[in-house]
Amino acid sequence: MHNRDAVFLDELCPKLRVRRWRQSLHIYTGKSCIYCGKPSESIDHILPRARGGLSVTENCVPACLSCNGHKSDADVFDWYRRQRFYDPRRAMAIRAWMDGDLRLALRLLQWAHPQDASLPKPDGGMELSFQPA
Ligand SMILES: [Zn+2]
Helix, strand or coil: CCHHHHHHHHHHCHHHHHHHHHHHHHHHCCCECCCCCCECCEEEECCCHHHCCCCCHHHEEEECHHHHHHHCCCCHHHHHHCCCCCCHHHHHHHHHHHCCCHHHHHHHHHHHCCCCCCCCCCCCCCCCCCCCC
């Protein structure tokens, strides 16, 4: 398939685009939860949708179902500080992610998990689309 066809398909199928966007988020953290490092099974809205949080990359992070469920409507940093798996490097990564600096976020995650080979390299030229729709 040509690249142009793919773009065309995306425009025809917003659902497909959202799915690709969500997958790209998971790939970015090596399919691990940004909070605890377990396999990411969902996308967590840092600011919950119920409180006006948008479905944009800066507000959406890969999370395991446990973290996603526990956090619910709490402020992300208030909640995160109280967790046993709290890691200040991950907290900084979440902050960088919210600022839209995914490269910095990725570096901080690698720092927190230096042995995790599944994380993409920060300078691998990876592109992320910032808007799901
Ligand atoms: Zn988790």
